[in-house]
Amino acid sequence: MNVEFFAISLLNGVSYGLLLFMLSSGLTLIFSMMGVLNFAHTSFYMLGAYLAYTISGLVGFWPALVLAPLIVFVLGAAFERYSLRRVHKFGHVPELLITFGLSYLILEIVQLLWGRSTVPYGLPTQLQGPLFTLYGTQFPKSRSFIMLLALLMLGAVWLLLTRTRVGLVIQAALKHPEMVEALGHNVPRVFMLVFGGGAALAALAGVIGGNTYVTEPAMAASVGSIIFVVVVVGGMGSLAGAFLASLLIGIVQTFAVAMDQSLATGLQALGVAVTDQTPGYELLKLTISQVAPILPYLLLVLILIFRPKGLLGTRED
Amino acid sequence: MNTLASGTARPTGYRYGVKPFNATRVLTWGLFALALAVAPLVFRSSLALTMLSQIGYLIIICLSYNMLLGQGGMLSFGHAVYTGLGSFIAIHTMNLAAKGSLPVPLVLIPLVGGLGGMFFAILFGYVSTKKSGTTFAMITLGLGELVASMALMFPTFFGGEGGITTNRVYGTPFLGIPSLTFGPQIQVYYLIAAYCFVCTALMYAFTATPLGRMLNAVRDNPERVEFIGYNTQRVRYTAFIIAGFFAGIGGGLATINFEIVNAADSLNGIRSGGYLLFTFLGGATYFFGPIIGAVLLVFASILLSELTKAWLLYLGLIFLFMVMFAPGGVASLVMTNLRVARFGRFGPFWALYAGLAVTGALTAAGAAALVEMIYHRQLNAALGPELHFLGLSLDTSSATSWVLAAALLAVGGFLLEQVRRRFVRAWGHAQEQIEAEIQRRLRHRGGADAGVAP
Numbered sequence: 190m191n192v193e194f195f196a197i198s199l200l201n202g203v204s205y206g207l208l209l210f211m212l213s214s215g216l217t218l219i220f221s222m223m224g225v226l227n228f229a230h231t232s233f234y235m236l237g238a239y240l241a242y243t244i245s246g247l248v249g250f251w252p253a254l255v256l257a258p259l260i261v262f263v264l265g266a267a268f269e270r271y272s273l274r275r276v277h278k279f280g281h282v283p284e285l286l287i288t289f290g291l292s293y294l295i296l297e298i299v300q301l302l303w304g305r306s307t308v309p310y311g312l313p314t315q316l317q318g319p320l321f322t323l324y325g326t327q328f329p330k331s332r333s334f335i336m337l338l339a340l341l342m343l344g345a346v347w348l349l350l351t352r353t354r355v356g357l358v359i360q361a362a363l364k365h366p367e368m369v370e371a372l373g374h375n376v377p378r379v380f381m382l383v384f385g386g387g388a389a390l391a392a393l394a395g396v397i398g399g400n401t402y403v404t405e406p407a408m409a410a411s412v413g414s415i416i417f418v419v420v421v422v423g424g425m426g427s428l429a430g431a432f433l434a435s436l437l438i439g440i441v442q443t444f445a446v447a448m449d450q451s452l453a454t455g456l457q458a459l460g461v462a463v464t465d466q467t468p469g470y471e472l473l474k475l476t477i478s479q480v481a482p483i484l485p486y487l488l489l490v491l492i493l494i495f496r497p498k499g500l501l502g503t504r505e506d
Numbered sequence: 507m508n509t510l511a512s513g514t515a516r517p518t519g520y521r522y523g524v525k526p527f528n529a530t531r532v533l534t535w536g537l538f539a540l541a542l543a544v545a546p547l548v549f550r551s552s553l554a555l556t557m558l559s560q561i562g563y564l565i566i567i568c569l570s571y572n573m574l575l576g577q578g579g580m581l582s583f584g585h586a587v588y589t590g591l592g593s594f595i596a597i598h599t600m601n602l603a604a605k606g607s608l609p610v611p612l613v614l615i616p617l618v619g620g621l622g623g624m625f626f627a628i629l630f631g632y633v634s635t636k637k638s639g640t641t642f643a644m645i646t647l648g649l650g651e652l653v654a655s656m657a658l659m660f661p662t663f664f665g666g667e668g669g670i671t672t673n674r675v676y677g678t679p680f681l682g683i684p685s686l687t688f689g690p691q692i693q694v695y696y697l698i699a700a701y702c703f704v705c706t707a708l709m710y711a712f713t714a715t716p717l718g719r720m721l722n723a724v725r726d727n728p729e730r731v732e733f734i735g736y737n738t739q740r741v742r743y744t745a746f747i748i749a750g751f752f753a754g755i756g757g758g759l760a761t762i763n764f765e766i767v768n769a770a771d772s773l774n775g776i777r778s779g780g781y782l783l784f785t786f787l788g789g790a791t792y793f794f795g796p797i798i799g800a801v802l803l804v805f806a807s808i809l810l811s812e813l814t815k816a817w818l819l820y821l822g823l824i825f826l827f828m829v830m831f832a833p834g835g836v837a838s839l840v841m842t843n844l845r846v847a848r849f850g851r852f853g854p855f856w857a858l859y860a861g862l863a864v865t866g867a868l869t870a871a872g873a874a875a876l877v878e879m880i881y882h883r884q885l886n887a888a889l890g891p892e893l894h895f896l897g898l899s900l901d902t903s904s905a906t907s908w909v910l911a912a913a914l915l916a917v918g919g920f921l922l923e924q925v926r927r928r929f930v931r932a933w934g935h936a937q938e939q940i941e942a943e944i945q946r947r948l949r950h951r952g953g954a955d956a957g958v959a960p
Contacts, residue, residue, distance in 0.1 A: 220640070224640070226643065272826065272830060275830050276829055276830055276833065281640060282575075282579065283829055283833050285581055285640065285643060286782075286786060286825075286829050287826060287829045287830065289779070289782070290822055290825040290829055291822075293779075293818065293825065294819065294822035294823060294826060296818075297818050297819035297822055298819070301816070301880055301881060301884060302880070302884075410775070414648060414650075414651045414775070417644040417647055418644075418648050420644070421641060421644050421645065421648070425640075471660060471662060475659055479659055480659065482655045483651075483652050483655050483656055483659075486648045486649065486651055486652035486655075487652070489645070489648045489649075489652075490648075493633050493636055493637075493645060494633065497636055497637065
């Protein structure tokens with residue numbers, strides 16, 4: 190493993206990890222506040238990407254960066270107000286089910302409006318090309334922009350939650366909703382805003398993730414289960430844990446896809462003869478890049494066995 | 507306190523609940539068996555037989571899923587793992603048996619699938635059931651993805667993209683009767699029906715066992731269960747294993763039915779989501795709800811998908827509205843209306859239901875016309891602007907059809923909302939009266955029993 194590979198993979202991993210964090214932060218916020226696991230969270234991510242594709246075709250990418258999350262904010266808040274709030278009294282399972290139904294619905298509506306294949310959502314000219322060259326390999330501007338935006342967002346959310354009046358009300362409503370309500374704050378409205386805000390964060394990730402990666406109907410499902418892994422590994426409801434787990438999973442996956450070593454080559458390097466007659470050859474010959482898609486889930490299983498509350502979690506349930 | 511006191515005061519030999527073999531039960535199960543037996547004689551087409559076979563094993567799968575969702579409060583997003591892996595174990599056993607290396611007759615293959623599903627439930631259930639509630643849902647989702655993507659890494663066992671095929675006609679005919687080879691679909695149907703009946707009965711019996719009751723308690727109040735000394739994780743784990751066993755039986759029957767298993771298709775999250783969706787639509791709060799769900803699943807995936815390309819969209823919408831307005835599914839709709847009828851208060855609802863049906867049909871027609879027109883423009887634009895919808899011919903290029911459809915949707919929706927409000931009011935009123943009636947009867951009986959607190 191040379192320095193060049195290491196540096197570039199690390200940068201790619203961090204930018205992917207930060208994108209995951211943009212997604213999982215909204216999910217964690219909604220979860221820790223309302224106890225609702227928003228199954229449709231990555232559907233909002235997809236919706237953000239598709240809306241940005243349409244809007245950037247009309248007025249350009251930079252207005253889309255603001256408008257698409259705003260539209261998704263309104264949609265998310267409306268969903269909370271007219272659907273989710275209705276089933277709140279039935280308990281957590283119906284709440285999960287209704288967001289599950291929403292994810293079905295958004296997928297079909299996206300396919301209905303934009304078609305079933307990939308849409309040509311490209312990068313704006315300002316983000317095309319490399320930002321800098323490291324050991325002869327170029328690092329694209331778009332990925333640096335993801336990193337910048339994610340860090341800005343992290344800062345903004347942190348400031349909002351800890352330094353503003355609204356943030357303090359949100360934090361208080363997290364722990365003691367009845368008390369906050371007794372003090373005269375409209376807690377259901379706070380919930381609605383948080384749900385909309387979380388959806389908007391996901392949409393923001395979609396606006397920049399959609400053109401850096403691919404905008405297609407499968408994009409929601411492809412990150413959907415990963416960010417659930419992030420939230421469980423980081424610890425349910427812990428924003429810092431989600432940050433750590435996102436980076437961890439982003440880096441591990443990026444490194445893994447570029448490595449073609451397997452257990453067999455490892456054993457051969459140690460001087461053990463491995464042929465296709467060796468028992469378990471099927472398993473031994475798998476390269477690390479082949480197992481890359483399952484690494485996050487393996488991590489999930491290991492965390493659950495050895496540290497059930499997650500990396501930085503506090504809840505035991 | 508009250509229950510404890512009255513429990514000790516009961517005469518010895520007192521039994522909770524009803525006698526296990528009372529007339530209602532014998533009649534219900536007799537009718538169920540009869541329905542399974544005569545269904546292929548009534549519906550004789552090959553399409554009907556295909557659908558009936560699928561309904562048969564899906565009933566087992568949906569009931570096993572409901573053991574988790576309805577009875578244990580465990581929302582699993584990975585049930586297809588256990589049906590799918592059960593299928594794979596079953597198909598490999600069939601191939602080995604056909605080669606003569608394993609003496610397993612075909613009639614026992616579903617049991618082998620069940621043991622396979624059970625084995626993997628023991629393996630994965632340990633991790634899944636460590637948590638309950640929302641975390642459980644996420645873990646099952648993650649494990650489902652893990653297994654689905656792992657399956658593509660081991661092509662020798664899972665057959666890669668193409669899957670694994672088999673032939674269900676092998677060995678000596680069943681019971682030595684030469685024509686009973688399970689080659690014809692009708693024989694497969696009766697095999698499935700037999701398993702369906704036995705498994706349904708077993709799963710119903712499970713609900714009355716102490717474990718089944720504890721499972722309900724763990725669903726409703728885990729803290730209290732821990733206080734009286736039970737390990738909630740172990741209860742969930744045991745139930746998970748049993749559900750995995752029945753899921754595997756369903757998977758094994760599916761293998762016999764199709765003679766092919768494909769990892770990309772049978773293990774993925776979409777399949778698991780389908781089981782969840784239809785178990786819920788059927789009704790998770792009643793034992794027989796998933797049976798309705800299984801029937802709906804087959805009708806939706808075979809007939810509705812023939813009828814329209816947008817069937818998943820309609821399904822999503824129906825699901826959303828069901829969760830919002832009828833979280834008990836079809837089964838609870840039926841049962842609550844029966845309850846109203848039993849108390850003789852169904853009178854005013856005839857008109858209200860007719861109103862709901864008419865306005866609902868108007869709204870649905872408007873919405874469906876819009877959806878179909880958009881779909882037509884999206885997918886079949888090359889076929890011209892003409893679209894046939896409910897016997898009408900719609901022109902997607904003229905504004906008239908769009909305006910008409912939108913107007914139908916708006917007017918229908920407005921009227922539906924009006925009727926719905928009246929319905930809710932009348933419904934609430936009827937429920938209040940029924941509650942009052944129940945209280946009155948209880949008081950009446952309480953007076954006769956002299957002093958027993960209700």
